[in-house]
Amino acid sequence: MPDFFDSDIKFLKGVGEARAKVLSDEIGVANFRDLLYYFPFRHIDRSRFYSISEITGDDFPMVQIKGRFLNFITEGEGLKKRLKGIFTDGRKFIEIVWFSQVQYFSKQYKPGIEYVVFGKPTFYRDIYSIAHPEIEVYNPEKPPTGFRGVYSLTDKLRKKGFSVVTLRKLVEQVLHHPGFRSVKENLPSEIMEQYHLMPLQEAFIHMHFPSSAEMLQKAIERFKFEELFYIELNILRFSMERSLRINGFTFGRIGEKFNGFYYNALPFELTGAQKRVLKEIRADMKTGRQMNRLLQGDVGSGKTMVAFMSMLMARDNGYQSALMAPTEILASQHFETILQWATQIGVSVALLTGSTKTSERRLIHDLLLSGELDIIIGTHALLEDVVQFKNLGLVVIDEQHRFGVAQRARLWKRGETPPHVLVMTATPIPRTLAMTVYGDLEVSLIDELPPGRKPVTTLVRFDSSRIEVDNLIFSQLREGRQIYIVYPLIEDNEKLDLRSLEVGYQRAKDTFLGYEVCYVHGKMKPSEKEYQMNLFVSGKARIMVATTVIEVGVNVPNATVMVIENAERFGLSQLHQLRGRVGRGADQSYCILMSKANAGTDTRKRLGIMAETNDGFLISEADLKMRGPGDMEGTLQSGMPFNLKVANLARDGQIISVARNAAKAILFGNRGLLSAEIMPDSADSIEPIHLPDVEINILRNELKHRFAHEVDWSLIS
Ligand code: ADP
């Protein structure tokens, strides 16, 4: 019998094939389960009305206003046609604007009637307006109560006629469907009791249609727990297995290559932090246990050198190494850097990415298998089955967290001794979080920048200071330096953002005559992107206009200016990553955060923090505290090997540790969830919880459902 959960979304009233496809393509909602788990991103208190005078700043959240329309005006022609309603709460005015279905809306609402309007105000031309709000007639007999969910939509969904209201109605249909009562609890009953969790059905109802703030809170807590519990269960299964058959290669000696490089070819003195971290890595790799280490270090702290020298340790013990990067550009930059170092001491290196030519690819495969290649650098392409090593001893994973635990495991055959693993990241992640993302691991920290680095000077500027900014760019160009100009690209509004990037590109060409300008964004074909990037890396182009694709890892020491347009739209941690692209050489560098002249105080405060400090850890802390738009969680969560719907890795530390203990208790008590031969001891003094078979099956199914794309199921079934 097909599960109620699995019913295709197309069977809902008002959906059908075509609209089902849009829902699935745009927000991944293909069946009832997906829809129920498509949670509102916020909830509006229906009993709270705002007065228009309360609305301030340039990023005010959704509001509910009660009032009347004074009149309606139609403006523009054709595609530009729009309808404007002047709406008042009796004291001040706000504009309600419709850009489509003008005809329809002009008949829909009447002046004089009391309405309730919901929407997000934007400030434009001296007045606040709300575009396409939700509107309903106000009934004083039955004033609104409870809470109402707001769902995020994409441009495309809106164009296809989906609104927050349509989505809400779809959810309502599913909740009222008789089959909904058959939805089974997916957490073990003992866990439910122990942690006083709201049952699943009830939680769905209160997540979408909370009757009170308290119920909503309980629903959110339940789903956070559920989400984190399954993540922990999944990750702990791997790490428990790992710690049980943990034998790793013993890299006993420091030999010819390492010493040769260290004494004769090292291009600079290592920092104290680099030395310390190398010692930690060396100590790990000689124990005979598999190393699983996270190397954290701020942008520019010199992680690549640490990676390279670790690879030399592997080489000296007769083993190969692999370095994986999340993008081709990053991989090829690493390749260039490492090739330069490696050739001096006769260590062989190759680059393998999606765009490596077939003939070359074959050759590389052969050399890896025969052991003639010492180091391979690449992207996901390294994970393909055809890539086989003679003896892979060390895997380094650079920047970001795109390679999940299970993906990494693809690098070596089951039953073989696993290579040592070093994960490098510039994102400051607290240790508990790191363990949630990567399983059990040790953490090394590079907390020192190479000497002689001048801290980047950060300036917060508004549109009115364009000329000053242009002059700074000019003077740097004249000194031979290179410039980044970065625009935000937020998926929700991709078209608009691309346009502003194009305009910016044109402006840069027109303004900085005689200097070549290149242009990079995420939607380009990889080959074209590569070409444009190379223009900049080679120094041929002096200015690069780009979206955040450059955020990760690009290294052009000659670049000294980073202009970030619409800086208010970036999270602080993201700004910090971007800023890390400059200040990589010996010259004074500048980061200029541009924003609108009427930026609100929050924006000024947030950007002010950037100007005050260059310390990534302080910034991420501030980011967490301020909870500004696009805050730390964005940086932290983008690129995680899993997606979080409700939980927040940065803020839910408490729930993470509770969920982790619950998952441990379950694994300790139910060996069936691990491979058969394994019996972990309960080292943490956690009481095992034994489950009935029915509940074990539920857990298995959930795990399969949630992590099917990454789990090697031969492990458990
Ligand atoms: P990240 O940690 O951000 O990956 P990189 O490894 O790219 O940083 O290093 C940034 C720059 O600093 C590179 O140009 C690198 O060659 C240089 N560098 C690394 N370590 C040192 C050092 N100890 N002294 C001087 N320069 C260094």
Ligand code: MG
């Ligand atoms: Mg790096």
